Amino acid sequence: MSMTTTSIVIESKLNPAQAIYRHVIPAGESWIHEIHKGQYFRIVDLHGNQAVDTLFYNAHDYSERYSSQDTIQQQRNIYLTTGTKLISSCGAPLLTIVADTCGRHDTLGGACANESNMVRYAIEKRHMHACRSSFLKAVIDWDHGMSKRDITSNINFFMNVPVTPEGKLTFEDGISEPGKYVEMRAEMDVLALISNCPQLNNPCNAYNPTPVEVLIWSPEI
C-alpha cells in the first residue's frame, strides 16, 4: 500500500556527540531507564523498519502511565509524529515528540506476546520470544514493584499500522529507513520501558529484527 498522505519530516538540531547517554539495544532485548523532565530522548532505527515497543510511566507514580487511547483522542489522530503529546492515563503529557524523520508511528498495534502469536500465527508459536516477555523481565529486574498489571497498550515506534475509513486495520510494510529517528522532550520525570521487538512472523520488519540506539541529552540551556 502506498502512503496516501505526506508525512512531515522534522529534524533535530541536537548533536549525538553531546548526548549524556547512548546505548544500543539489540533486537529482542529490553531497556528500562529514567528520563528527567526537560531532557531530550531519541530513538534511532539503525537498520530500518524495526519495531520499538515503548511504554512510559510517571517516574514518581507508576500507576500513571502512557495511554494510547488518551493520546490519540486528545490529538484526534491515530498516528504519532512531531507535535504529538504522549498522554498519561491521568490526562497529563508525559513527553512531546519534537523531531521525527520517519513521519508517523503506531499506537494501536500493541506488543507481541507468546499468547497473541499463538492466536495470530499458530498455536505452535508459543515458544518464540515476544515483547511482552521482555517487558515483564525488565520490570522484574527493575525491582520497584511493577508487574504485568503495569504493562498496557504501547507505542510501536517506526511501525506503520493504517486504519481505513471502513474500519480495517492492517500491518503494512514499514516507512522507516536506516538512521531514521524520533525525538521527544520529557514533560515530567518519566520511566521509559522498551522492548526491541523480536517478532519473526511478520513481514513489517522484513523478518529481520535489528538493533536500535537510544540517546539522552540534557535540557537546552
Added chain:
Amino acid sequence: MNETPILWEETIQPGSAWSHVLKRGTALRITDVEGGANVGGIFYNFECPVERYNMPDTLKAQHIARLTTGSVLYSDMGRILLSLTGDTVGWHDPIGGTSNQQLVESKYGRATYQEVRNDYHKNGRDSFLIELGKWGLGPRDLVANVNLFSRVVVGEDGTMSFSAGNSKAGDYLELRAEMNVLTILNTCQHPLDPNPAYQPKPVQVAICKTAAPAADDPCRLSRPENGRGFTLTERYFL
C-alpha cells in the same frame, strides 16, 4: 441471536456505572433505549483479573478498528472474553477511549451532586475506577476500553471523527461470555461526541443463558485467528 428467556434485566441510567460477573454460558444483551447511547466497557477474567481485555490484540487478530457481529474481544492471554453474537448497529468503537474529569468540565461545565443531586456530571475514567474499586482493582488495572453503540471513523490521514446518529432507539447488541468475565460498564458520553450538552443516554441490559459456541459458530469461523482463540479459551476450562 439468542432466544432463551431473560434471567434478569435492568436499566443502566444515563451517566451511570455498572458491573457484573458475566458467567460463561450466558449472554448480555444491551439495548439503546432512546438512541445515541454510548456504553464504555472494560473486561477481566474474574478468576485472575490481571488477564484483561486487550485492545491491540483484539484489533490485530481480526484486522479491525470496529466491532460488529462476528467480532470477539480478546484478553491479553490469547483467550476470548466475549463474542459479539448479535448486533443491529453495525459499528462499535474500540479506539476512542473514555472521558475524564478535565474533559467533562471543559465541555459541559461543572455540575455537582450538591446542586443537581444524581444528575451531577460523571466522567468515564472515574466511573471505571469507582466500579473497579468495588472488585479490589485500581488504576493499574485500567486498560483501553470499548465504546459500544458509538462509531469513530479514521480518515486516510489518521484523523478521528465521531459519527453522530450511529445507534437508533431499539438498537441492541449481544455479548456472549466465553469465560467468567468481570464486566465493567458506564453510560457516560463518548469523549469525541461533539454534542455540547451533557446528555448521556440510558441502556437496558438483559442476561440470558446461551449455548456454547458450536463448531460452525460465526464468531469462531469469522477468521482463522478466532478459531485458534476459541481453541485456547476452551483449553483453559479443560
